[in-house]
Amino acid sequence: MTNLKPQEYSFLTQKKVEINGIEYTLQRIPFKFYMELNDRCTGKNGILQQALFGEEILKHVVVSPKVTLDSFGYDYDTPLKLVQEAENFLRTKPQQKPNTEESKG
Numbered sequence: 001m002t003n004l005k006p007q008e009y010s011f012l013t014q015k016k017v018e019i020n021g022i023e024y025t026l027q028r029i030p031f032k033f034y035m036e037l038n039d040r041c042t043g044k045n046g047i048l049q050q051a052l053f054g055e056e057i058l059k060h061v062v063v064s065p066k067v068t069l070d071s072f073g074y075d076y077d078t079p080l081k082l083v084q085e086a087e088n089f090l091r092t093k094p095q096q097k098p099n100t101e102e103s104k105g
Contacts (some may be wrong), residue, residue, distance in 0.1 A: 013094050014027045024067075024085075033060070040052070067079075
């Protein structure tokens with residue numbers, strides 16, 4: 001498996017989501033990186049290790065504000081919704097960037 005670094009990729013799009021009154025900015029990561037992230041977070045038994053996966057999603061997809069699972073203390077609702085929103089965002093088709101030459105004219 002390749003040791004990928006997310007900062008080596010140009011991210012295609014971002015999305016803002018509001019969860020329980022806080023606005024988060026999500027960024028898209030490359031598909032290969034997402035698949036390798038899933039592989040790293042899957043145990044030998046084939047079951048996704050949710051804590052590890054959640055930390056990785058928060059680290060690489062949630063860009064603002066920067067949070068970890070520890071940031072939420074006893075709040076289960078917000079991190080569960082945030083990780084789900086991030087996964088939904090990654091699994092949807094990216095929006096095309098407008099052609100800057102055409103939008104100028």
